[in-house]
Amino acid sequence: MNLPDPSFLIIQSLNGLTYAMFLFLIASGLSLIFGVMGVLNFAHGSLYMLGAYLTHQFVSWFIDAPGYFWWAVLLASLGVAALGAFIERFFLRHLYIREELNQLLFTYALVLILSDVAKLIWGTDQFSVSRPAILKGAVEILGQYFPKYNIVIIFLGPLVALLFWFILLRTRWGRTIRAAALDRETLGALGVNVNRLFTVVFFIGAWLAGLGGALVSPISAIVPGMDVEVIINAFIVVVIGGMGSFWGTFLGALILGQVYSLGILILPRLSMVFIYILMVLVLIIRPWGLLGRPMQR
Amino acid sequence: MSGRNWLWLPILCLVLLLVALVPLTESRYAVFLGTDILIHGLFAVSLNLLLGYTGLVSFGQAAYFGIGAYTCALLMKKAALNFALAFAAAGVFGALSALLFGFFCVRLTKIYFAMLTLAFSQIVWVIAFKWNSLTGGDNGFVGVPFPQNLDSAVRFYYFTLAVVVVSLVLIRQALISPFGRILTTIRENPERTEFIGINVKLFQLIAFMISGFFSALAGALFGIFNHSVFPDILFWPASAEVLIMTILGGMYSFLGPVVGAGVLLYLRMQVASYTEYWPLILGLILASLLFFFPGGIVGFIQDRLGRLRRKP
Amino acid sequence: MILSVEGVTKAFDGFVAVREVSFSVEKGELCAIIGPNGAGKTTLFNLITGHLPLDRGRVVFKDVDITRLRPHRICRLGLGRSFQRTNIFPRLTVFENIQAAVLVHRGRSLDFFTPVAALFREESEAILESVGLRDQGRTMSGSLAYGFQKQLELGIALASQPELLLLDEPTAGMSAKETSATIELVGRIAREKGLTLLFTEHDMAVVFSIAERILVLHQGRVITTGSPEEVRANPEVQKVYLGETRCS
Numbered sequence: 001m002n003l004p005d006p007s008f009l010i011i012q013s014l015n016g017l018t019y020a021m022f023l024f025l026i027a028s029g030l031s032l033i034f035g036v037m038g039v040l041n042f043a044h045g046s047l048y049m050l051g052a053y054l055t056h057q058f059v060s061w062f063i064d065a066p067g068y069f070w071w072a073v074l075l076a077s078l079g080v081a082a083l084g085a086f087i088e089r090f091f092l093r094h095l096y097i098r099e100e101l102n103q104l105l106f107t108y109a110l111v112l113i114l115s116d117v118a119k120l121i122w123g124t125d126q127f128s129v130s131r132p133a134i135l136k137g138a139v140e141i142l143g144q145y146f147p148k149y150n151i152v153i154i155f156l157g158p159l160v161a162l163l164f165w166f167i168l169l170r171t172r173w174g175r176t177i178r179a180a181a182l183d184r185e186t187l188g189a190l191g192v193n194v195n196r197l198f199t200v201v202f203f204i205g206a207w208l209a210g211l212g213g214a215l216v217s218p219i220s221a222i223v224p225g226m227d228v229e230v231i232i233n234a235f236i237v238v239v240i241g242g243m244g245s246f247w248g249t250f251l252g253a254l255i256l257g258q259v260y261s262l263g264i265l266i267l268p269r270l271s272m273v274f275i276y277i278l279m280v281l282v283l284i285i286r287p288w289g290l291l292g293r294p295m296q297r
Numbered sequence: 298m299s300g301r302n303w304l305w306l307p308i309l310c311l312v313l314l315l316v317a318l319v320p321l322t323e324s325r326y327a328v329f330l331g332t333d334i335l336i337h338g339l340f341a342v343s344l345n346l347l348l349g350y351t352g353l354v355s356f357g358q359a360a361y362f363g364i365g366a367y368t369c370a371l372l373m374k375k376a377a378l379n380f381a382l383a384f385a386a387a388g389v390f391g392a393l394s395a396l397l398f399g400f401f402c403v404r405l406t407k408i409y410f411a412m413l414t415l416a417f418s419q420i421v422w423v424i425a426f427k428w429n430s431l432t433g434g435d436n437g438f439v440g441v442p443f444p445q446n447l448d449s450a451v452r453f454y455y456f457t458l459a460v461v462v463v464s465l466v467l468i469r470q471a472l473i474s475p476f477g478r479i480l481t482t483i484r485e486n487p488e489r490t491e492f493i494g495i496n497v498k499l500f501q502l503i504a505f506m507i508s509g510f511f512s513a514l515a516g517a518l519f520g521i522f523n524h525s526v527f528p529d530i531l532f533w534p535a536s537a538e539v540l541i542m543t544i545l546g547g548m549y550s551f552l553g554p555v556v557g558a559g560v561l562l563y564l565r566m567q568v569a570s571y572t573e574y575w576p577l578i579l580g581l582i583l584a585s586l587l588f589f590f591p592g593g594i595v596g597f598i599q600d601r602l603g604r605l606r607r608k609p
Numbered sequence: 610m611i612l613s614v615e616g617v618t619k620a621f622d623g624f625v626a627v628r629e630v631s632f633s634v635e636k637g638e639l640c641a642i643i644g645p646n647g648a649g650k651t652t653l654f655n656l657i658t659g660h661l662p663l664d665r666g667r668v669v670f671k672d673v674d675i676t677r678l679r680p681h682r683i684c685r686l687g688l689g690r691s692f693q694r695t696n697i698f699p700r701l702t703v704f705e706n707i708q709a710a711v712l713v714h715r716g717r718s719l720d721f722f723t724p725v726a727a728l729f730r731e732e733s734e735a736i737l738e739s740v741g742l743r744d745q746g747r748t749m750s751g752s753l754a755y756g757f758q759k760q761l762e763l764g765i766a767l768a769s770q771p772e773l774l775l776l777d778e779p780t781a782g783m784s785a786k787e788t789s790a791t792i793e794l795v796g797r798i799a800r801e802k803g804l805t806l807l808f809t810e811h812d813m814a815v816v817f818s819i820a821e822r823i824l825v826l827h828q829g830r831v832i833t834t835g836s837p838e839e840v841r842a843n844p845e846v847q848k849v850y851l852g853e854t855r856c857s
Contacts, residue, residue: 040408095587100407101354102587105544108537109587112580120574232419232533239412269427276420283413284401475712475720475728482709485698492658493710493769494684495718 007142012261014141018150018219020257021157022212026230027237027249028164029208035244036181036201039092039103043110045231046118047206051080051213052222053118056127059217069132069218077210084206089199115227124224129217149218156215160208161250168246177201181244236279242292251291317458320451328454330566334559335454335461336518341542341554342468343511348540349548350472351504352484353403356411356536357418358512360398361391363531365513366520367425367432370441380444384517391513392506394421399505403498415533422531437527441520457518464511469551471507480504541583547593556594611636611773611805617656617666626652628829630666634773639799639806641816644826645849650809651693653826654777658690659683670773689771693778695758699751703742703761706750708733710768733768739798740764756787760794767798774799776808780815788812792819817841825849 030044058072065071087110095102130136131149138145168174179187180197188194220226233256241252256275263271282289319331340362347353365387372383398417402410425432432438447453471477479500482490487497520526529535538561546557564582568575590597612634619627627649634640642650655661657668659680668676675683684690698706711729712718737743740760745753750761759779766774779795780788796819799806810816816823816837823840825832827849833840840846 034408038408091584091588098587098591102591104354104411105540105583106587109580109583112576112583116574116577116580120577228534235412235415239416243408272427273420273423276416276423279416280401280413280420283405283409283416287405287409471721473724473726474722475717475725478705478709478712478725479718481701482698485700486696488660489692489696489698489765490709491680492684492690493765494681494713496679496681500718 007144009262009265010142011144011146012265013258014146014150014154016257016259016261017154017254018257019260020253021153022216023230023233023237023256024157024250024253025160025212025215026209027234027241027253028161028246029205029212030234031238031241031244031246031249032177032208033202033205034238036177037198038100039107040235041205042104042107042231043087043114044107044205044209044234045227045229046111046114047080047084047209048213048216048230049118049222049227050083050114051076051210052217052220052226053122053127053213054079054210055214055217056129056222057122059129067132069129072129073211073214076214077207080210080213081203081207084209085199085203088202092202093195093198111227111231115224119224127217127222129222131218147219153215153219158250160211161246165246236275238289239279240282240289242289245289245292248289248291252289313462317455320454325450328450330562332450332454332457332518332522334555334562335457336515336522337539337542337558337562338555339461339464339518340512340515341539341546341558342465342551343508343515344539345543345548345551345554346468346472346480346508346511347504348543349550349553350477350484351480351501352487353501353504354407354411355402355414355508356533356540357398357414357416358508358539359531359533359535360414360418360421361395361509361512362516362519362535362539363418363421363425363526363528364394365391365516366526366530367438367516368513369517370438370520370526371431373444374438374441380447380521384514387517388510388514391516392510394513395506395509396502399502399509403501403505415536418531418536419533422528422533425528425531432526432528435528437525439525441524441526443521443524453522457522460514460518464514465552465555468507468511472551476500476503541579545582545586545593547595547597547599549592550595550599553593553595560594610634611671612657612807613667613669614653614657615667615669617653617668618664619652619656619661620664626829627656630826630829630831632824632831632834634805634807636772636805637803638822639796639820640808640822640824641820642807642809642824642826643811643813643816647828648826649829650826651777652829654690654775654809658688658775684769684771687770687772688775689766689769689773690775691759691762691766691777691779693781695755695762697750697758697761697765699749701750702746703748703750703753704733704737704746706761707736707764707768710765711736714769736764736768740767741794756783756791759783759791763791763795763798767802771804773805773807776806778809778811780810780812788815795819 026044026048030041033039033041033044054076055072058075059068062068062071092103092106095106135149135152138147139151168178176187176192176197180192180194180201184194237252237256238249239252240255241248241250259271259275263274267274316331319327340358344355344358347355368390369383369387372378372386373380378386398414402413402417405413426434428434443449443453447456472480479490479495482493483495483497483500491497516530519530542557542561543554544557545561546555547553564578565575568578586593592600610633614633615631617627617630618625630653642653644650652661656663659675659678659682663676666676667674670683670686670688673686675686698709701709708725708729711733712725715729717723717728734743734746737746740763742757742760742764745757750758753761763779776795780791783791792815795806798804820837822834823837824834825840825846832845832849833843835843
């Protein structure tokens with residue numbers, strides 16, 4: 001087992017960091033929805049996938065317009081968010097009075113439906129989106145090259161995290177959301193329209209997933225199956241970090257990103273098992289995650 | 298009005314007779330589908346012991362199915378063990394795995410419980426997927442033959458029928474026993490059950506083991522029926538699929554899951570011949586179930602019959 | 610002395626819910642614990658029955674230290690309990706609810722083979738009768754009226770043939786008529802079976818009608834204990850309850 005040279009390791013680590021940012025975007029949406037509404041959204045990976053597909057679609061339409069990539073990203077993520085809100089408002093909402101299993105299975109039904117809908121619309125070919133002009137090219141780090149686009153992503157991740165942290169902690173909206181996570185009945189009794197709040201939360205969560213998918217389109221192949229692949233990793237991140245814990249999700253994403261990128265080099269066959277064992281250990285020893293707090297759920 | 302109570306036995310016997318006569322249709326398709334349905338029916342009933350009767354949402358039942366399939370196939374081919382022993386070993390190994398995993402799972406509730414069952418089952422999947430030398434990895438473990446005296450599809454069909462019927466009778470017996478009644482009280486109210494003197498975790502663990510045992514037997518049958526074992530039977534959508542079968546048939550009735558397995562597998566075969574968009578159809582069926590038919594097919598029928606009887 | 614609670618203390622994140630509570634209950638006594646909301650009554654019950662771990666102190670039941678025992682073991686020793694929010698098995702029939710408790714009490718819980726439908730029929734129906742639910746055996750317990758559910762809960766607790774019965778607010782949410790009927794029932798059963806009763810209550814009329822001894826809890830501490838007359842005359846008790854209106 002000979003270790004590769006340090007600069008290569010650093011690049012791999014940066015790759016892991018990039019991947020972690022995408023995981024963070026998806027997982028934070030998942031964690032938000034679970035923390036506030038108690039719904040574990042299996043379809044979150046599907047929303048991510050749709051974000052990627054929609055970006056590809058919008059890019060192909062707007063390719064001649066200035067700033068086409070960013071417009072595509074914006075519209076794709078908002079489109080996914082709108083879809084999420086629609087599903088929550090007209091379908092998911094009716095299942096709240098039932099046991100949680102029903103909600104879980106409904107989100108799984110969505111996975112099945114949305115993945116085939118994507119196939120129907122875009123077929124089974126692989127797509128890719130080219131990076132926007134200003135972010136093409138790479139930067140030299142210790143003798144190796146690292147894409148500029150990825151660097152932007154690495155900075156974008158914490159930026160989004162800080163933005164949401166600020167919103168959740170300092171604004172009235174944020175406080176309402178946190179209150180709903182703790183006790184929705186009392187909040188309803190206080191006159192807050194909890195139903196509308198849930199739709200907003202789902203919108204935000206879906207937007208985050210859609211954004212993740214939109215931003216990953218230049219890096220990763222847009223292909224059927226990307227929904228299933230990402231949702232399990234998102235679950236692992238949320239479990240390890242703590243369901244409903246914001247910084248926990250960030251930490252979990254960082255850990256997973258590094259394990260995948262560095263673990264592949266050192267112990268390729270075991271890194272996958274290691275991730276699941278980590279998930280199991282967290283659930284056994286500290287079910288509320290590394291940074292979560294013990295809750296009724 | 299006790300009309301309903303004595304009617305089910307003759308109906309069941311009739312159904313059993315029809316099932317036993319399937320091979321006489323000389324249709325390979327019917328025998329194939331029949332074996333598949335019986336195997337998955339047993340799998341679904343063993344899951345329902347946890348889901349419908351004990352109230353435990355296991356999202357990792359595929360682990361035991363897969364463990365049973367791999368154990369039996371590997372012991373038969375690599376260790377040259379005779380089928381009877383390999384088959385029994387599969388069941389025992391399934392029960393032991395359920396004991397190991399279940400020990401940790403029953404300490405958690407609801408969503409965390411479901412997550413842990415999923416995590417354990419994914420670990421088993423990764424092991425099967427990556428341990429190429431043992432399991433053949435992604436290429437699967439192929440060339441599993443019929444056992445010596447059961448070397449035709451029809452013979453294996455009857456063997457499967459016998460195993461499944463005996464298993465169902467045993468499971469049924471356990472469910473209508475005092476033990477089974479306690480499982481339902483655990484489902485209804487674990488806190489209260491604790492305070493009538495029951496160690497709830499112990500009972501949940503026993504239920505887990507029984508369920509794991511029979512799921513593994515179903516898996517062992519499947520490995521032979523399929524003449525191969527692939528890791529995808531361990532991948533988490535497989536656990537979702539058996540959950541769907543159980544709920545489609547009706548999780549509050551004993552044979553509901555068998556009905557669900559039958560309907561689902563039949564539909565899948567039919568739909569697959571027309572279109573490749575089976576997941577879409579399945580998703581729509583599942584969604585309709587959740588919104589309109591929470592009791593599943595059997596629940597729906599029981600409801601209709603109940604209404605008919607109430608009319609003068 | 611069937612139950613002895615010694616120096617029991619429990620704090621949640623710095624908030625001390627139960628503070629150095631000590632008292633004992635004699636066999637056959639009908640003892641009530643009263644106190645304003647938040648006094649710590651339900652917490653105290655949860656500490657006794659093993660649903661919450663203690664920070665400090667000891668609970669001794671029939672000369673056995675039950676401080677660290679799990680709830681199901683404590684139940685098997687002969688301590689029964691009803692809960693504040695109705696705790697029954699909604700999708701089982703009334704008969705099946707009682708029968709389940711009887712099954713466990715008679716040690717048949719690990720029987721995997723006997724069909725359960727006819728087991729212990731007489732015993733279960735006798736209990737149904739004693740709590741006034743004789744004709745409701747086949748009703749789905751979840752669909753019962755609230756008062757009947759409370760009676761069923763009492764029946765489930767009695768089916769384990771406890772020697773000491775803890776009742777947490779047995780008449781909560783009941784009308785005046787239901788309250789007096791329940792209390793009359795509870796008192797009669799306790800006397801018939803020689804049960805020791807320890808119950809919490811808000812309704813003072815109830816307490817003074819059947820309790821032989823009263824314990825007054827306030828902010829997690831026992832402020833006094835004694836006969837109903839003694840407690841009624843105690844100036845500190847009057848101060849604690851000054852301005853307290855009884856909710857019924």
